[in-house]
Amino acid sequence: MRNKLFKLVSILMIAMFVLAAAPAPAVYAAPAKADKVKITWWHISTKDPALSDWKKMADDYMKAHPNVEIEITVLENEAFKTKLTTVMQSGEVPDIFQSWGGAGLSEQIDAGLLKDITADLDANNGEWRKTFAPAALAVFAKDGKNYGVPWDMGAVTWWYNKDLFAKAKIDKEPATWSEFLADVKKLKDAGITPISVGEGHTWTGMHIWSYLATRIGGEKAFKAALDRSGSFADPAFVKAGEELKKLIDMKPFQEGFLSATHDEMQATFGNGEAAMELGGQWSPSVQAANSKDKKGVKNLGMFGFPAVEGGAGDGSDVVGGGNGFAIGKNASPEAIDFVKYLTNKDNQTIIAASGTGIPVVAGAEAGLKDPNMKMVQKTFASAKYFQLYYDQFLPSLVGGAINDNVQKLFAGTASPEEVAKAIEASAAENITKK
Amino acid sequence: MQSFPTSPNVSKNPRPPLLSRKTKDGLGIALFLAPALILFVLFLIYPIIRSVYYSTFNWNGLGPATKYIGINNYIKILSDKVFMQAVQNVLVIIVCSLAIQLPLAMLLAVLVGRDLPGRGIFRTIFFLPYVLSEVNAAIMWMLLFNANPQRGLINGVLVALGLPAVAWLADMRVVLFAIFITLTWKYFGFHMLLYLTGLQNIPTEIEEAARMDGANAFQNFFYITLPLLSSPIRTSVYMSVLGSIQQFIVVWIMTGGGPVNASETMATYMYRFGFVRFQLGYGSAVTIIMFILCVIFSLIYQQLTKKPDYLTGL
Numbered sequence: 001m002r003n004k005l006f007k008l009v010s011i012l013m014i015a016m017f018v019l020a021a022a023p024a025p026a027v028y029a030a031p032a033k034a035d036k037v038k039i040t041w042w043h044i045s046t047k048d049p050a051l052s053d054w055k056k057m058a059d060d061y062m063k064a065h066p067n068v069e070i071e072i073t074v075l076e077n078e079a080f081k082t083k084l085t086t087v088m089q090s091g092e093v094p095d096i097f098q099s100w101g102g103a104g105l106s107e108q109i110d111a112g113l114l115k116d117i118t119a120d121l122d123a124n125n126g127e128w129r130k131t132f133a134p135a136a137l138a139v140f141a142k143d144g145k146n147y148g149v150p151w152d153m154g155a156v157t158w159w160y161n162k163d164l165f166a167k168a169k170i171d172k173e174p175a176t177w178s179e180f181l182a183d184v185k186k187l188k189d190a191g192i193t194p195i196s197v198g199e200g201h202t203w204t205g206m207h208i209w210s211y212l213a214t215r216i217g218g219e220k221a222f223k224a225a226l227d228r229s230g231s232f233a234d235p236a237f238v239k240a241g242e243e244l245k246k247l248i249d250m251k252p253f254q255e256g257f258l259s260a261t262h263d264e265m266q267a268t269f270g271n272g273e274a275a276m277e278l279g280g281q282w283s284p285s286v287q288a289a290n291s292k293d294k295k296g297v298k299n300l301g302m303f304g305f306p307a308v309e310g311g312a313g314d315g316s317d318v319v320g321g322g323n324g325f326a327i328g329k330n331a332s333p334e335a336i337d338f339v340k341y342l343t344n345k346d347n348q349t350i351i352a353a354s355g356t357g358i359p360v361v362a363g364a365e366a367g368l369k370d371p372n373m374k375m376v377q378k379t380f381a382s383a384k385y386f387q388l389y390y391d392q393f394l395p396s397l398v399g400g401a402i403n404d405n406v407q408k409l410f411a412g413t414a415s416p417e418e419v420a421k422a423i424e425a426s427a428a429e430n431i432t433k434k
Numbered sequence: 435m436q437s438f439p440t441s442p443n444v445s446k447n448p449r450p451p452l453l454s455r456k457t458k459d460g461l462g463i464a465l466f467l468a469p470a471l472i473l474f475v476l477f478l479i480y481p482i483i484r485s486v487y488y489s490t491f492n493w494n495g496l497g498p499a500t501k502y503i504g505i506n507n508y509i510k511i512l513s514d515k516v517f518m519q520a521v522q523n524v525l526v527i528i529v530c531s532l533a534i535q536l537p538l539a540m541l542l543a544v545l546v547g548r549d550l551p552g553r554g555i556f557r558t559i560f561f562l563p564y565v566l567s568e569v570n571a572a573i574m575w576m577l578l579f580n581a582n583p584q585r586g587l588i589n590g591v592l593v594a595l596g597l598p599a600v601a602w603l604a605d606m607r608v609v610l611f612a613i614f615i616t617l618t619w620k621y622f623g624f625h626m627l628l629y630l631t632g633l634q635n636i637p638t639e640i641e642e643a644a645r646m647d648g649a650n651a652f653q654n655f656f657y658i659t660l661p662l663l664s665s666p667i668r669t670s671v672y673m674s675v676l677g678s679i680q681q682f683i684v685v686w687i688m689t690g691g692g693p694v695n696a697s698e699t700m701a702t703y704m705y706r707f708g709f710v711r712f713q714l715g716y717g718s719a720v721t722i723i724m725f726i727l728c729v730i731f732s733l734i735y736q737q738l739t740k741k742p743d744y745l746t747g748l
Contacts, residue, residue: 088496107712111496200603200692256581258693259603264580273582396711404694411606411694 035067039335040328042073042097044080049354054342057350061341068334088113093328095335099148101139102392103399105326114147115327120336121146128340135386136360140324149343152357153322154281155304155379156207156389162299164192164275173303175315177215177243180306184252187275194252196274198265199410202403203391207278208247209406210390211305211319212240218312219385225424228431233417233424236312241416243308244409258411263290270296278305280320281358284372302375318383321392323357394431401426482725489719494712507719517720520691520698523610527699528678530614536670539622540663543629544655557630564623572687575616579603579688603689606696613697616684621677625670632666633659668739675735679728700724 041058045051051074058070073094075083080098087093093113099105108114121129121137129137132150140148160173165183168190174180187194198204214222217236224230225237254260254268263286269277270291277283288296307315325339341347348359352367358377359365365381368374380386391399405422408414414422453461489507493499511517542560546553563571579602580586589599602612636659644658660667682701685691691698691706700720708717 085495091497107494107496113496200690202692254582255599256601256604258601258605259581259609259689268582397713400706400711407692408694413606413694 037068037332037334039068039070039096039332039338040073040094041070041338042075042080042084042094043325044075044077044098045356046074046076050351050356053350053354053356057342057347058338061338065334068338070338093330095328095331096325096339097328099140099324099326100321100392101148101150101324102321102388103395104392105140105147106142107395108326109142109147113329115329115331115336116145116147117149117327117336118144118146120340121149131343131345131361133360133362133381135380135383136322136324138386139321139388140326148324148326149339150322150324150360151343151348151351152324153320153360153380154358154376155318155320155383156211156278156280157376157379158276158278158303158305159269159283159287159297160276160301160303161269161272161274161297162301163297164272165301168192168275173301174306177212177306177308181246181250184247184250188250188252193254193268193274194250194276195247195254196260196265196268196277197253197257197410198260198262199257199407200259200264201262202407203389204262204265204278205410206391206403206406207319207389209240209244209409210387210402211278212243212308213237214317214319214385214387215305215308215313215315216240216243216311218314218317219387220312222387225427226431228428231424232427233420237420237423238416241406241409241419244406245416248410248412258407262286266290272297281322281373281376284370285355300372302372302379304379314384316382317385317387318380319387319389320380321389322360394427397430398423398426482722485718485721485725488715489722491715492713493715495714496712499715503715507716508723510716511719511723516695516698517700517703519695520700520703523697524679524681524699526610527614527617527681528675531617531674531678532671534614535618535622536625536667536674538618539625539670540629540667542622543626543633544659546626547630547633557626560626561623563620564627566620568620568683569687571616571620572684575612575619576603576688579612604693606693609689609693609697613685613688616688617681620684621674625674628666628670629663632663636662664741672732672735675731676728679724679731700727 043054045054055072058072062068062070084097088108088111091113105114133153136150136153137146139150139153140146164187168183168187170183170186174183184194197208213236216239217234221230221234221236225232225234254274257265260268265277266279266283266287267290268274269283270287270289277287279286284296284300288294291297304315304318307313325342327336327339343361345361345363348361348364349367351357352359352364352373353369355370355373358373358380359367365374365377368377387393390402393399394402402423405414405419409416409419488499490502490504491499492501492503492507542556546556546560550556577585578587579589581589581599581601581604583589583593583599586599586602588602593599600608603609640662641654641658644654649657680701681699682705685697685699686702686705689697691702701724704717704720704724707713708720
C-alpha cells in the first residue's frame with residue numbers, strides 16, 4: 001500500500017511541477033477607458049537633468065491630452081541596444097525610441113519596423129520640417145523618406161589645452177593640415193605629448209582618418225564610394241591614410257594608446273598630460289569627469305579639423321552625429337504629435353539649457369549656456385556638408401572594417417594602400433548598388 | 435508490493451493488470467525523467483539546432499532569416515585570418531594553462547593542504563580571486579597594467595626599480611601574456627581547491643608506508659600523491675581546456691581582443707562579428723565551430739583518460 005501511495009504522490013508532484021512550469025493563462029485587465037491611447041517611449045537618458053526633463057514633458061503632455069497615456073521605459077545605453085534587438089525580432093517595436101540614425105536605422109527601415117512620417121513633416125506646407133536643421137533631420141531619413149527626428153546633433157572637433165599650447169609657443173589655432181603637423185612637432189619639442197587617443201576603442205582614431213578623407217575627397221569621393229561608382233580604394237582614401245601615417249610616424253600619442261579606452265583617452269587629456277584630442281560634443285564633460293580633480297582642462301579651446309591643402313573638401317565640412325527619436329511602425333497619430341511636442345522650440349530650449357544636447361531646432365540654441373557647446377553648435381550650423389560618423393552611417397560590417405583597419409595604421413601593421421583595399425573589400429561585399 | 439499478502443488461492447483468477455510490469459516501470463522512468471529532459475531539450479538541444487539552422491543564413495537578426503547561403507559562413511570563417519589568429523591565441527592560452535597555471539595550483543595545494551602554519555588563511559586568500567566576479571578581476575588588472583607609470587601600479591613599480599615601463603595591453607607581443615597572468619590569477623584558486631579535496635581523500639597511511647620504506651618527499655609526491663590525484667587532475671585539465679576555448683569576459687573587458695586582434699579569442703571573435711556587427715548567422719556559425727571543437731576534445735579526452743582512478747575506481 002505504501003508503495004502505491006508513494007507512486008501516486010510522485011505522479012502528483014510531477015504533474016504539479018509540469019503545470020507550474022506551464023505559463024499561467026494571461027489575465028488582461030480590461031482597459032480602464034476604452035478611448036485611451038497608449039504611447040510607448042524608450043529613451044536612454046538615465047541621469048538627471050535629462051531624466052526628469054523628459055518625464056516632465058511627458059507629464060505635461062498627458063495633462064493637456066487626457067486621452068493619452070505615455071509609458072516611458074528608461075534603459076542604459078547597452079541594455080537598450082540589447083533589448084531593442086530582441087523586441088525587433090518579435091516585431092513588437094516601441095512607438096518612440098532612441099536612435100542614432102545611419103545604418104542601424106536603415107536596417108530597421110528595411111525590416112519594415114519603422115513608420116514613414118514624411119507626410120507629417122510636410123503637412124501645412126512643411127511646417128514641422130522647417131523647424132529642423134536640414135542636415136540633422138537627414139540623419140533620420142532614407143531615400144527621401146523620414147522615419148524619425150533629431151533632438152541633438154553635434155560635431156567632432158579638436159579640443160585643446162590652451163596652457164600647453166602657450167607653453168609650446170603656439171600662438172594661433174592651426175588652419176591647415178601642414179600647420180597642424182608643425183604644431184605637433186612644436187609640442188613634441190617642448191616635451192609635451194601632443195595628442196591623446198584611445199585606440200583600444202578603435203573609433204576614436206578612426207575619426208582622424210575619416211576627417212582626413214572628408215577633407216581630401218570631399219562629399220563627392222564619399223558619395224561615389226557609397227553608390228559604388230567609386231570605391232574606398234580611390235586615391236582620396238589612400239591619401240587620407242598616408243596623411244594619417246605622417247602624423248602617426250611623428251609618435252604624437254600618449255604611452256599605451258593602442259589599448260587605451262575612450263575614458264582613458266579623456267583622462268589623459270583632462271589631466272593635462274596631452275595637448276589635444278579629437279572628440280565630439282561630449283568631450284568637455286567627459287574629460288572633466290575622468291580627470292583627477294574632476295574639473296579637467298582649465299583653459300579649454302576648440303578648433304575645427306584643419307583643411308588639407310589641395311583637398312576637394314571644404315574646411316567647414318563637418319563629421320558629427322547625435323541623438324534622435326525613431327518612430328515605430330505601430331505609432332499612433334498621437335505618438336507622432338507627442339514627438340512633435342518633444343522637439344518644439346520650448347522643449348528644445350530646455351534640452352539646450354540643461355546641457356543634455358545641442359538643439360537642432362532654430363531659435364533653441366539661445367538656451368545653450370556652456371560656451372563649449374555654443375562653439376560646437378556654431379561649427380555644426382556653419383557646415384556646408386554634414387557627414388554622420390562613418391562607423392554609424394555605413395553598414396556595421398563596413399564601419400567595423402574601417403575601425404579595424406585604421407587601427408592597423410596606428411599599430412604600424414598595414415600600409416595606407418592595404419588599409420584602403422581592405423575597407424573596399426568589405427564595402428564591395430556589404431554595400432548594395434542602387 | 436510487500437504489503438500485499440501473497441494469496442495461496444490461485445483459483446481466484448485475479449484481474450490481469452492494466453499495464454504489464456515492464457510498461458509500468460518504463461512509464462515511471464519516463465515520468466521521472468520528463469522534467470529534466472524537457473528542460474534539457476528546450477534550453478540545450480533546441481538552441482543548438484536553431485543555431486545550426488541560422489548558421490546557414492546571411493541574417494542580421496532583424497525579422498526572419500531569408501537569405502540562405504549554405505555553408506558559406508563556415509567557408510568565410512575558416513578562411514579568415516583573424517579567426518585563425520583567434521584559434522592560435524586559444525591554443526597558446528591552453529598550453530600555458532596546462533604548463534604553468536595547473537602546476538602552480540598543484541604546488542600551492544600541496545603547500546597549504548599539509549602542514550604549513552596558518553594554512554587556513556592562505557587557502558582563503560588563494561581562493562579569493564575565484565570568488566571575485568570576472569568583470570571585477572578584469573577591470574582591476576586593466577588598471578594595474580595601465581601603460582602610464584603614474585597610474586598603473588605594475589609599471590610604477592618597474593620604473594621605481596629602474597626598469598623600463600611596459601605597455602602591457604598596448605603591445606601586440608605582450609598583450610596575450612598579460613591576459614594569461616590575469617587568467618592565472620583568477621582561476622588558480624579553483625584548481626587548487628580541486629586538488630585540495632583530492633589530497634584530503636588520500637589516506638595518510640599510504641604516504642606513511644612509503645616514508646617508512648625510505649621514499650623521500652619528491653618520490654612520495656611523484657609516485658604516491660600525484661597518481662592518486664589523477665581524478666581531480668583529469669577534471670581540472672578538462673575544465674581548464676574548455677574554459678580556455680570559451681574565454682570571453684576577461685579578454686573582452688581588458689582589450690576587446692586587440693590591439694589588432696593580438697588577444698582575440700574565438701568567443702570575442704564570435705561576439706564582435708556576430709553581435710556587435712549584426713551578423714547573427716555568421717556568429718551562429720562561429721558558435722557551432724566552437725561547439726564542435728569542444729565535443730571533439732571531450733570525446734578524445736574521455737578516450738585518453740579511460741584508465742580508472744586508483745582510489746575510487748572511477
